[in-house]
Amino acid sequence: MSKGDRILDVRNIHMRFESKGVCVRAVTDVSFPVLEGETIGIVGESGCGKTTLGRCIVRAYEPSEGSVMYTAADGETLDFLKIDKQTMKKYRKEIQMIFQDPYSSLDPRMTVLDIIKEPIRANYPKMPKEEIEKKVMDIAARVGLNTAYLKRYPHAFSGGQRQRIGIARALVLNPRVIVCDEAVSALDVSIQAQVINLLHDLQQEFGLTYLFISHDLSVVEYISDKVGVMYLGKMVEFAPTRSLFSHPLHPYTESLLSAVPVADPTVKIERIPLEGEIPNPANPPSGCFFHTRCRFCREKCRQETPEYTEMEKDHFVACHFAQELKLRGFDYGEEPDEKQQAE
Numbered sequence: 001m002s003k004g005d006r007i008l009d010v011r012n013i014h015m016r017f018e019s020k021g022v023c024v025r026a027v028t029d030v031s032f033p034v035l036e037g038e039t040i041g042i043v044g045e046s047g048c049g050k051t052t053l054g055r056c057i058v059r060a061y062e063p064s065e066g067s068v069m070y071t072a073a074d075g076e077t078l079d080f081l082k083i084d085k086q087t088m089k090k091y092r093k094e095i096q097m098i099f100q101d102p103y104s105s106l107d108p109r110m111t112v113l114d115i116i117k118e119p120i121r122a123n124y125p126k127m128p129k130e131e132i133e134k135k136v137m138d139i140a141a142r143v144g145l146n147t148a149y150l151k152r153y154p155h156a157f158s159g160g161q162r163q164r165i166g167i168a169r170a171l172v173l174n175p176r177v178i179v180c181d182e183a184v185s186a187l188d189v190s191i192q193a194q195v196i197n198l199l200h201d202l203q204q205e206f207g208l209t210y211l212f213i214s215h216d217l218s219v220v221e222y223i224s225d226k227v228g229v230m231y232l233g234k235m236v237e238f239a240p241t242r243s244l245f246s247h248p249l250h251p252y253t254e255s256l257l258s259a260v261p262v263a264d265p266t267v268k269i270e271r272i273p274l275e276g277e278i279p280n281p282a283n284p285p286s287g288c289f290f291h292t293r294c295r296f297c298r299e300k301c302r303q304e305t306p307e308y309t310e311m312e313k314d315h316f317v318a319c320h321f322a323q324e325l326k327l328r329g330f331d332y333g334e335e336p337d338e339k340q341q342a343e
């Protein structure tokens with residue numbers, strides 16, 4: 001397998017949470033492909049199902065329906081959501097998750113050394129102590145932790161350092177896919193940049209594939225090759241980053257983009273505020289889920305569910321009127337390749 005081959009194929013994921021007779025549809029029929037070595041950003045307002053989707057993909061949750069076809073390091077393609085316990089043991093380590101909160105996701109009673117060691121112990125019970133130790137030291141140094149401090153407890157570390165511990169812990173098993181759930185959201189902006197650069201370097205070095213979940217569109221634009229936009233549990237748009245940001249095809253994406261702060265004070269962006277509240281996922285609207293807040297809503301939108309279709313090459317959208325709406329995105333200026341050249 002080489003860079004650019006399909007590594008994951010997320011197909012028709014549904015996740016319903018049932019409690020006290022109420023069914024919350026956290027994720028509804030989400031599908032998208034992931035190529036090896038790329039970063040897919042997943043964005044959307046709080047509660048739209050980003051974390052639930054990520055957890056379903058790494059199988060921290062058992063989704064109600066759907067499959068995640070995974071092409072493993074050994075070339076086998078299997079449904080990650082259906083494989084039995086024994087097979088799971090073999091492949092579990094290839095798909096890892098990094099969590100949002102570097103404070104609550106690390107066990108406060110374990111030393112950092114033990115925190116990073118633990119996944120190796122669980123997956124390779126026969127590995128000699130010295131070899132484990134060496135692996136931990138190598139990865140800790142690689143993510144920028146001071147190896148002299150590894151016998152300390154997580155509370156002795158700053159937010160940024162803790163996120164590095166989480167990254168080391170995920171990386172120590174040599175995964176191929178990492179789901180980063182708001183991995184930098186809790187950090188100060190300057191620390192955010194350092195951790196993003198670290199994730200980028202690690203991706204190059206180890207050929208990692210990322211699913212980067214974030215509500216911060218500027219971060220997602222910077223780091224992602226493709227972006228998926230979720231609304232009320234559904235994927236409403238999915239496209240290469242540049243295409244999605246320069247000409248969104250879904251009115252929801254247009255609104256999100258119009259709210260992104262722009263550093264250049266001479267650039268004027270007309271905000272397109274979202275009207276109304278996010279509907280209750282236990283009782284979603286009829287037709288298009290977005291119709292209650294859409295400024296282009298027509299009768300058809302109240303009645304019929306729009307199909308999720310490939311409107312342009314690699315650009316998917318679920319909107320009845322995507323073809324005729326003229327929506328506004330980021331103006332990247334005259335030179336379409338400017339950004340790529342600067343990188």
Ligand SMILES: Nc1ncnc2c1ncn2[C@@H]1O[C@H](COP(=O)(O)OP(=O)(O)OP(=O)(O)O)[C@@H](O)[C@H]1O
Pocket residue numbers: 017019024025026044045046047048049050051052053215281
């Ligand atoms: N374990 C659970 N039981 C019941 N409902 C849940 C559970 N987890 C999530 N939900 C509901 O599913 C929906 C999606 O939640 P999720 O946490 O996936 O959203 P999110 O996009 O990650 O939000 P945020 O940006 O705030 O992290 C929400 O309505 C949430 O209340």
Ligand SMILES: [Mg+2]
Pocket residue numbers: 050051052
């Ligand atoms: Mg979340």
